[in-house]
Amino acid sequence: MSGISTPRGTQDILPPETEAWQYLEGIIREIARKFCYEEIRTPIIEHSELFQRGVGKETDIVSKEMYTFEDKGGRSLTLRPEGTAPVARAFLQHNLQERGLPQKLFYIGPMFRYERPQAGRYRQHHQFGFEALGGSEPGLDVEVISIAITIFKSLGISTFKILLNSIGCSKCRPKFLLALKDHLRPSLPDLCPDCQRRLEINPMRALDCKNPTCQPFLDAAPSPSQMLCAECKEHFEEVQSLLRFYNFDFEISPRLVRGLDYYTRTVFEVVSPELGAQNSLCGGGRYDGLIEAIGGPPTPGVGFAGGIERAFLILKSAGISMPPLKKFFIVYQERLFEEALKIMKDLRQAGIPTEMSFERKSLSWQLKTADKKGFYGALILGEEEAKSGTLILKLLSTGEQKTLRVPDLLETLKHIA
Ligand code: HAM
Numbered sequence: 001m002s003g004i005s006t007p008r009g010t011q012d013i014l015p016p017e018t019e020a021w022q023y024l025e026g027i028i029r030e031i032a033r034k035f036c037y038e039e040i041r042t043p044i045i046e047h048s049e050l051f052q053r054g055v056g057k058e059t060d061i062v063s064k065e066m067y068t069f070e071d072k073g074g075r076s077l078t079l080r081p082e083g084t085a086p087v088a089r090a091f092l093q094h095n096l097q098e099r100g101l102p103q104k105l106f107y108i109g110p111m112f113r114y115e116r117p118q119a120g121r122y123r124q125h126h127q128f129g130f131e132a133l134g135g136s137e138p139g140l141d142v143e144v145i146s147i148a149i150t151i152f153k154s155l156g157i158s159t160f161k162i163l164l165n166s167i168g169c170s171k172c173r174p175k176f177l178l179a180l181k182d183h184l185r186p187s188l189p190d191l192c193p194d195c196q197r198r199l200e201i202n203p204m205r206a207l208d209c210k211n212p213t214c215q216p217f218l219d220a221a222p223s224p225s226q227m228l229c230a231e232c233k234e235h236f237e238e239v240q241s242l243l244r245f246y247n248f249d250f251e252i253s254p255r256l257v258r259g260l261d262y263y264t265r266t267v268f269e270v271v272s273p274e275l276g277a278q279n280s281l282c283g284g285g286r287y288d289g290l291i292e293a294i295g296g297p298p299t300p301g302v303g304f305a306g307g308i309e310r311a312f313l314i315l316k317s318a319g320i321s322m323p324p325l326k327k328f329f330i331v332y333q334e335r336l337f338e339e340a341l342k343i344m345k346d347l348r349q350a351g352i353p354t355e356m357s358f359e360r361k362s363l364s365w366q367l368k369t370a371d372k373k374g375f376y377g378a379l380i381l382g383e384e385e386a387k388s389g390t391l392i393l394k395l396l397s398t399g400e401q402k403t404l405r406v407p408d409l410l411e412t413l414k415h416i417a
Pocket residue numbers: 081082083084085113115120121122123124125126127129130131259260280281282283284285287302303304305306307308309310
């Protein structure tokens with residue numbers, strides 16, 4: 001089909017890149033297993049109301065970026081822009097609290113946001129997310145931060161910074177919002193149109209504004225973490241002291257408020273200078289009011305989600321590549337077709353990735369094919385070798401080769417593959 005390509009802001013993930021994705025996802029699953037977080041898979045589509053109530057009608061995500069449509073039954077559905085509200089919905093719908101609290105869950109999958117695409121920002125992107133529902137202790141906040149750090153370190157990513165803030169709770173936030181409005185109101189005509197609008201409907205979001213004209217007014221603005229109630233203050237201090245216990249360097253970022261309305265108390269981001277404008281590798285925080293906002297009983301929660309494409313951008317700029325799968329191609333003289341089939345069957349059974357061509361073409365054609373397809377090694381089965389019960393292992397990237405006895409083949413390849 002000529003002329004039809006992927007929709008703007010979406011991408012095909014092709015081999016061998018898919019192999020790197022599987023490897024990265026494998027690391028995430030392994031770390032989830034070690035931290036005892038279980039996988040949850042929720043639908044890609046949800047009722048639009050879930051995000052309107054959970055993430056917040058006035059957020060950019062809900063007001064500008066959702067892929068929302070009416071289905072044939074007249075229901076308003078939305079391609080999920082994020083994973084936390086769906087996990088909270090599933091927790092509530094299936095009474096997951098009965099499995100014991102906190103429920104520790106993780107997910108990996110695509111999210112959809114109608115944003116202006118640029119490096120590191122796509123309309124379909126992939127997140128890995130970890131959520132702990134039903135626990136309010138600061139130790140849980142620090143546990144999810146430490147999962148994020150463990151993942152990035154395991155991938156070899158080291159150039160990042162942890163930004164931390166507390167945005168208080170329903171008790172202390174109103175006082176802060178009043179102070180913020182009082183601070184910004186005299187400068188209203190000088191603020192960007194977005195901030196002028198935000199000041200009325202969602203003033204805290206103004207703190208996050210990137211417009212240079214607003215910066216001097218925002219730099220001097222009060223921070224939510226300066227106006228916490230006694231309980232939120234104690235929680236914030238405990239989070240910091242546990243982060244120090246884990247030896248994590250972090251920076252208090254007084255203007256970090258995040259772009260989703262469900263957050264309470266702790267918010268954090270892991271950012272990397274190598275990502276440019278879209279510098280957030282992962283973000284998260286506590287959302288003690290979310291489950292109530294979507295119709296459940298008061299239930300605290302905390303979690304984060306990271307962007308897989310952004311992790312790959314950093315790995316690429318640091319020159320780190322995932323170890324490729326070592327695959328072997330059997331190259332055989334036509335007469336030895338059945339011998340080749342047998343070897344392929346034995347190797348596959350032993351778990352060694354093996355392929356051969358069924359076209360029975362020349363040795364040089366087969367070798368070229370193996371090279372073009374990116375095979376690690378060729379196993380060459382020629383007349384001479386067949387006579388002596390041997391074959392040649394040729395490493396295609398270096399040209400290095402050695403003769404092996406067929407009975408020793410499995411053992412040798414197991415050490416290499
Ligand atoms: P978020 O900060 O909107 O948080 O997204 C999480 C991560 O997804 C970001 O840090 C970024 O790495 C990646 N990301 C977001 N949008 C895009 C995009 N358009 N293109 C590429 N990557 C993107 C959430 O979604 C919350 N649900 C996180 C959370 C979980 N909070 C508590 N639990």
